[in-house]
Amino acid sequence: MEQELQLLVQQQVAVAEQTKQQGAYMAGLVHLWVQATEQLRGVMVQTGEQSAGASAASLGPSEMPQMTQDDDPELFLEAFEQMAMKAQWLWATWAPWLGLLLTGETQKAYCGILLANATNYNNVKETILH
Structure with a gap:
């Protein structure tokens, strides 16, 4: 019985570490996406391709990877929200995207x-997290 408890504790520690690593991974992806978006804006301005109506809001979710079975839903949603805010997406587009x-x-x-x-x-x- 004690061995089973020790094994369970070890598994819980491993899951906690994996979750922590996934959070760092998603934060890194968001950081890279933001950098790429800023570089793209700079190139568009330099080449004159940015129209008067173009903005970060015109960029869609295609720059963010799809969620995988290994991703923590809460961390994925946090990363998604950060990206959406930094890209200045309209609130109405968040759910469908x-x-x-x-x-x-x-x-x-x-x-x-x-x-x-x-x-x-x-x-x-709320539905995804519950």
Whole structure:
């Protein structure tokens, strides 16, 4: 019995460490995405390709990797929110764009939301996390 408890504690420590590493990985991805976006803006300004209406809000979620089964949903959503805020996405686009990045169980949860609620990011986030 004591060996089983020790094994369980070791597994919990390993899971906690993996979760910590995933958080650092996602934070790194967001940082790289922000850098790439800033570089792209700079190139667009230098080459005159930026139109009067173009802004960070015109960039979509395609620059962010899809969520994998190994990703912690809470950490993934935090990274998504940071990216959305830095890119100045319209609030109304957050939920549908997040839906494009989900896979597995989180995608099933998203697809199970009533259409009226699926356009509200807070509803989508709450459903995914619970």
